[in-house]
Amino acid sequence: MEQPRSKFSDPLIVMLIAGLCCLLWGSAYPSIKLGYVAFHILPADIASKYVFAGYRFSLAGILLLLLYRFGFRRKLKLSGREWAGVGLLGVLQTGLQYMFFYVGVANTTGVKGSIMNATTTFFSVVLAHFIYKNDKLSRNKIVGCVLGFIGVIIVNFHADLLTFSFSFTGEGFIIIAALVFSITAIYAKRLTATIDVMMITGVSLLAGGVMLTLLGLSLGGRVTHFSWESTINLVYLALLSSVAFCLWNVLLKYNKVGRVSVYNFLIPIFGALLSALFLGETIWELKNLIALVLVSVGIYLVNRVSSLRMTKIR
Numbered sequence: 001m002e003q004p005r006s007k008f009s010d011p012l013i014v015m016l017i018a019g020l021c022c023l024l025w026g027s028a029y030p031s032i033k034l035g036y037v038a039f040h041i042l043p044a045d046i047a048s049k050y051v052f053a054g055y056r057f058s059l060a061g062i063l064l065l066l067l068y069r070f071g072f073r074r075k076l077k078l079s080g081r082e083w084a085g086v087g088l089l090g091v092l093q094t095g096l097q098y099m100f101f102y103v104g105v106a107n108t109t110g111v112k113g114s115i116m117n118a119t120t121t122f123f124s125v126v127l128a129h130f131i132y133k134n135d136k137l138s139r140n141k142i143v144g145c146v147l148g149f150i151g152v153i154i155v156n157f158h159a160d161l162l163t164f165s166f167s168f169t170g171e172g173f174i175i176i177a178a179l180v181f182s183i184t185a186i187y188a189k190r191l192t193a194t195i196d197v198m199m200i201t202g203v204s205l206l207a208g209g210v211m212l213t214l215l216g217l218s219l220g221g222r223v224t225h226f227s228w229e230s231t232i233n234l235v236y237l238a239l240l241s242s243v244a245f246c247l248w249n250v251l252l253k254y255n256k257v258g259r260v261s262v263y264n265f266l267i268p269i270f271g272a273l274l275s276a277l278f279l280g281e282t283i284w285e286l287k288n289l290i291a292l293v294l295v296s297v298g299i300y301l302v303n304r305v306s307s308l309r310m311t312k313i314r
Contacts, residue, residue, distance in 0.1 A: 008251060008253070014259070014260065015263075023270045026269070027271075028237065030274050031236060034278065035230065047221025049102045049221070050102065050221055051221040051223045052102070054215070054216055057094050057212065058210055058213060059238035062206060063242050064202030064205065064242045076199070089187060090204035093187075094211075095212055101117075101177035104173030108167060110274075116178070117174050117271070119152065122149050125261055146298075148265040154290055154291045157287060185257065188249055192253035205242065205245060
């Protein structure tokens with residue numbers, strides 16, 4: 001069933017909000033790596049990485065639910081079936097996805113990790129084609145996604161464009177996390193039909209955060225060395241999660257999955273630029289500029305299809 005027309009369906013609004021979400025998610029790559037340093041979490045300490053992630057998402061969920069309850073004066077009331085559905089989303093979208101994501105980020109560079117995560121768009125658009133009757137692949141959409149995906153691949157080569165490196169627990173885990181996010185985004189869209197978006201986001205983040213925390217603690221993980229630097233890092237990661245996931249779920253409520261998900265191609269651009277800025281990683285190479293052009297053209301082609309169809313409908 002088509003959602004009612006909303007300002008969140010306006011192409012400009014979609015572009016601005018989706019762009020902001022991707023900027024925030026892109027900033028997570030250098031922020032997570034800086035957090036590992038600030039909290040003295042060693043590269044091989046996977047359990048403590050899970051605790052770190054758990055603290056982040058638990059705090060993000062609590063902040064959203066407090067805003068929902070006291071800021072908007074809404075009751076935290078759901079049916080038993082709704083609690084179960086939102087809880088499942090949290091376990092999968094936050095818990096399972098970030099089990100792979102946090103390990104993957106630790107085993108690759110911020111630039112490369114952000115680039116590999118752009119496969120989220122490829123997965124989302126293809127899945128939407130098979131699940132939704134009104135979100136099918138078109139020629140321009142296919143060309144746009146292929147161009148964007150080629151851009152993602154190119155950045156994984158070295159400067160000579162001859163050497164390609166790939167680690168299963170690094171780039172591989174990032175791809176698995178992207179697939180999990182794509183699948184759960186479709187499930188999240190289904191939940192938004194009957195449940196408030198902020199409620200969904202808050203509960204799912206908290207549920208996933210608690211899962212990650214308990215898993216990490218059970219494996220012997222600990223997060224210590226709290227300081228102003230490490231605390232600010234943790235709070236920022238929590239805020240970017242609550243804001244980005246909430247806004248993204250709003251867009252999914254009022255738009256087709258493919259139309260929104262294509263903006264995930266912006267995450268590697270922001271992630272790479274911010275990783276270069278804060279981590280000192282290399283970004284200003286010819287291959288990166290080529291990738292940026294391909295990604296931008298891909299996004300334009302997919303959204304040009306949507307705009308033409310809306311014009312015809314009007």
